[in-house]
Amino acid sequence: MKKRITVAIITGLIVGLLSGCEKTPDKSIITEKNKDNISNYESGKDTGTPIRELVNAPEHYENKFTSKDGVLTIDTDAEVIVPEVSAVDTIKVSTKDPDQEFIDTITNTFFEGGKCYNGSFYNVPTKSELEEKLTYLKKCKAEGNMDPYDYGLDSDGNASYNIDATISALEESISNAPESVEKKEVIPAFDLPEYYGEDEKNDINKDYISVAVEMDDDLYSYTVQRDSDFMQLFQVEIKRENNEYRDDTVEMNEWIGARYFLEDNETDNDLYITEDQLKANTNISYEDAKMLADSKIQSLGLEGMGIVDWDYVMFYTGNNGVTADNVKAYAYQFQYTRTISGFPITYTMNYGGCVEDMESTTVPWGYEVCDIIVSKNGVEQFTLLDPYIIGDVQTENVKLMNFDEIVSIYEEMMEISNSSIGEYESKRIYYITRIKLGYTRIYDPKSDNKSGVLVPVWDFFGGIHAESKDGYISNDNGIDSQQSFMTINAVDGTIIDRGLGY
Amino acid sequence: MKLVTKIAMTASILFFLLTQAFSAYIIFDCQQKKIEMVKTSEIKLFQNKMQSFYHDVNENTINDMYTGNILNNYIIYLFRNNTLNNSGLYMDDNCLFNNSPYDFDISYGEELLGISRDQNSIDPKKSNFELYEDVVVVEQKIDDKHIFTFFKTMDFNRGSVIVNVYHTLDITDLYISSRQMVVKALIISVVMSFFMLIILNLLIQKITVPLKNINETQKQLIGGISHELKTPLTAMKGYSETILRVNISKEQEEKALSYIYTECSRLSRLTEKMMYMTKLYDSECKVELKNVNILELVNVVKVAEEHNLSEHNINLQILDINPDLSKMLDRDLVVSLLINLINNGIQTSSEGSNIYIGADEKSIWVRDEGRGIPAEELKNVMKAFYRIDKSRSRKSGNMGLGLSLCSRIAQVHKGTLNIESEEGIGTTVTFVY
Numbered sequence: 001m002k003k004r005i006t007v008a009i010i011t012g013l014i015v016g017l018l019s020g021c022e023k024t025p026d027k028s029i030i031t032e033k034n035k036d037n038i039s040n041y042e043s044g045k046d047t048g049t050p051i052r053e054l055v056n057a058p059e060h061y062e063n064k065f066t067s068k069d070g071v072l073t074i075d076t077d078a079e080v081i082v083p084e085v086s087a088v089d090t091i092k093v094s095t096k097d098p099d100q101e102f103i104d105t106i107t108n109t110f111f112e113g114g115k116c117y118n119g120s121f122y123n124v125p126t127k128s129e130l131e132e133k134l135t136y137l138k139k140c141k142a143e144g145n146m147d148p149y150d151y152g153l154d155s156d157g158n159a160s161y162n163i164d165a166t167i168s169a170l171e172e173s174i175s176n177a178p179e180s181v182e183k184k185e186v187i188p189a190f191d192l193p194e195y196y197g198e199d200e201k202n203d204i205n206k207d208y209i210s211v212a213v214e215m216d217d218d219l220y221s222y223t224v225q226r227d228s229d230f231m232q233l234f235q236v237e238i239k240r241e242n243n244e245y246r247d248d249t250v251e252m253n254e255w256i257g258a259r260y261f262l263e264d265n266e267t268d269n270d271l272y273i274t275e276d277q278l279k280a281n282t283n284i285s286y287e288d289a290k291m292l293a294d295s296k297i298q299s300l301g302l303e304g305m306g307i308v309d310w311d312y313v314m315f316y317t318g319n320n321g322v323t324a325d326n327v328k329a330y331a332y333q334f335q336y337t338r339t340i341s342g343f344p345i346t347y348t349m350n351y352g353g354c355v356e357d358m359e360s361t362t363v364p365w366g367y368e369v370c371d372i373i374v375s376k377n378g379v380e381q382f383t384l385l386d387p388y389i390i391g392d393v394q395t396e397n398v399k400l401m402n403f404d405e406i407v408s409i410y411e412e413m414m415e416i417s418n419s420s421i422g423e424y425e426s427k428r429i430y431y432i433t434r435i436k437l438g439y440t441r442i443y444d445p446k447s448d449n450k451s452g453v454l455v456p457v458w459d460f461f462g463g464i465h466a467e468s469k470d471g472y473i474s475n476d477n478g479i480d481s482q483q484s485f486m487t488i489n490a491v492d493g494t495i496i497d498r499g500l501g502y
Numbered sequence: 503m504k505l506v507t508k509i510a511m512t513a514s515i516l517f518f519l520l521t522q523a524f525s526a527y528i529i530f531d532c533q534q535k536k537i538e539m540v541k542t543s544e545i546k547l548f549q550n551k552m553q554s555f556y557h558d559v560n561e562n563t564i565n566d567m568y569t570g571n572i573l574n575n576y577i578i579y580l581f582r583n584n585t586l587n588n589s590g591l592y593m594d595d596n597c598l599f600n601n602s603p604y605d606f607d608i609s610y611g612e613e614l615l616g617i618s619r620d621q622n623s624i625d626p627k628k629s630n631f632e633l634y635e636d637v638v639v640v641e642q643k644i645d646d647k648h649i650f651t652f653f654k655t656m657d658f659n660r661g662s663v664i665v666n667v668y669h670t671l672d673i674t675d676l677y678i679s680s681r682q683m684v685v686k687a688l689i690i691s692v693v694m695s696f697f698m699l700i701i702l703n704l705l706i707q708k709i710t711v712p713l714k715n716i717n718e719t720q721k722q723l724i725g726g727i728s729h730e731l732k733t734p735l736t737a738m739k740g741y742s743e744t745i746l747r748v749n750i751s752k753e754q755e756e757k758a759l760s761y762i763y764t765e766c767s768r769l770s771r772l773t774e775k776m777m778y779m780t781k782l783y784d785s786e787c788k789v790e791l792k793n794v795n796i797l798e799l800v801n802v803v804k805v806a807e808e809h810n811l812s813e814h815n816i817n818l819q820i821l822d823i824n825p826d827l828s829k830m831l832d833r834d835l836v837v838s839l840l841i842n843l844i845n846n847g848i849q850t851s852s853e854g855s856n857i858y859i860g861a862d863e864k865s866i867w868v869r870d871e872g873r874g875i876p877a878e879e880l881k882n883v884m885k886a887f888y889r890i891d892k893s894r895s896r897k898s899g900n901m902g903l904g905l906s907l908c909s910r911i912a913q914v915h916k917g918t919l920n921i922e923s924e925e926g927i928g929t930t931v932t933f934v935y
Contacts, residue, residue: 029611446588
């Protein structure tokens, strides 16, 4: 009987599991991608001739093109920047893991001598802070100002900001708010407890560090974030909570690049300022600020990091953009990228990490970004995104395409990619002010989203003047622009979508 | 293993196998239909995108100015604007663009396309590819993934530019969900089969227990019959043999014949009673319950027993019975019961004694002034063929079935038969409704 039962059960299982089978083909029409074949380039020889000569790149390039319908104009009047090297390699790169050793390095670099407290508890608003906010909102309401932060109306025409709801929520929060800031001293690391309220059990935050640092009478917020479900991340943000000029009654309290507000930049702003004014207002010399920035970045141990660009920045508070009255502070912003064997990674304002569409299940990888803002008060802000580990050379001395060929690709593709703008715009002018050869990271997220290759690319930086058919005009003359309108692989002439990274 | 458990287990296993087979068929069928649906939908999507790509390329007109890298970039740009995720674009053998996780074997793809075009109908059972309009569809497994590959060739500018495009779709999730469903179905089948085993076990036991009891009783009856038949048959055989073989006097012959006659009569009564008992033990035995007037019933019994009573000089007295008293009874069965009780009383009572019948709302009782039943025998007297005094009972023709019959009659009326007795005083047998 036992034997029969066993046979019966096995038969049942086989019948069930056979439903998963299907025929196996003899030959495969597709195979898994070879992760190392992200780019197969031809290797050349280092002849000692500078690259500029090898590719016949001029110091300056000018050309103006207007489309037949007159809508599109591409006005290229650009400095051509080429690294002074005689050869360039393609380099393998990979993601750097946010290990404790590196976090400690960051902590020691910026906060030696400071006291670190658990930010989740430290930043819980106290009774007095909430009462202050409540008083402000009640005052606004009494004065008839129901939208003190200028949220405006939503798509249905209703007020986006509900002052009554905010007031009741505040009144309720005040009863449970602590009297004073709760300071729990910690070592910045993952798995710190996270505050969930007086009566609730605190959870552990595995992927986010939030620390408040008290140092030299200053207060800093220090956050580190790693991978999420949608994107792989390693993000570090340090900000000085500059309370001497913050205004929490308004929506915006942030640093903004000053180049858009320079007098000779023909953008439409409520503020125009000269470089001399900016220099004077920072109250710290460029050299001193740079020295401080360099010392911090070098301490991080990121091989090859150097300043690639800088700008004046202004700290403004307000709800309606930058005006002469709401700029509170001035500083320098330094952008760092790697330089490998004299060949730098090109910095653009596109941080990457995009996906093809909303339904994509790809987990993307953004570019390495390292920015620091230095004022007379020291480090105001530090941002480090997705740092790389620089790996081995993939192809030595890659053969680059001739500059003329690159430019013809650029001009044709600019026309092709803007072929449909006539639908919405009556006029668009591209001002290309800089053509730069440098590295960018390309990768194939479908086969490996944690490693890629640095390849030499040409970037075309500038600004746009656009006139829409409904009368809206935007203007940016492209001077000192960090916006690249086209990225062309200097080896094979393919167009790279910077957002996607391939 | 008990028979009941074997039956239950066999049924459960059969149930398990049938449910597994059925659910496997359903799951497999659903999986195939779903795959077909997904495939068809994806082909349409792919075709739409490629039509849009084709339209854009032709609208923008590839001309002789577009050569080399510019041409490639132009086509890539339009392809990227028009393609689905996980797609690739090849020109000659060069990969112009590929945002899928796979590399594509162009030559094999063209080979399949050629085969597909030559053979209008491809048997999907024998090959792993199909042709839908001009799209080759291949299903294959890579590592643990099930992938559909859609491939077609497109040409532009009167065939001067030919590209191969392909698109992959990962349908592993469909297989995983099917396997999960199979596992779930298996678990459910096992659990249901187990519960079925338990329930069947209980049900079969419930059904077979009464049958067992009947079987047991019948065995007892048969055993009792065999025993009861043996004795008179032996005697009858003996006396017949004597008459046939031995020279005996007429007086002795008459005596022997008389004994044979007496035993035959007794056997006749025995078989009659046995048939009656058998009928009573039949589970389909129907009891005809009617509203019967108790006093009238008792009078009928008195009349039936008049002769027997007068022969033994015993007086039957009917005690105070309410003339309006009626109960739902099977008249014949209760008459038989009362007659049996009175006969028992006659056999155990001496001449000149009384037998009493009484009744009330709850019961009918018969009391005699006989010799009584010893206390230790009370529990056995209702067993079939049981006699207290074997020798005296057999002489009187008592087969020991009377109280057993009465007890059964009481049972079929869903009542009970109670006996109270005291040696030397008498016995009261009460039929409680």
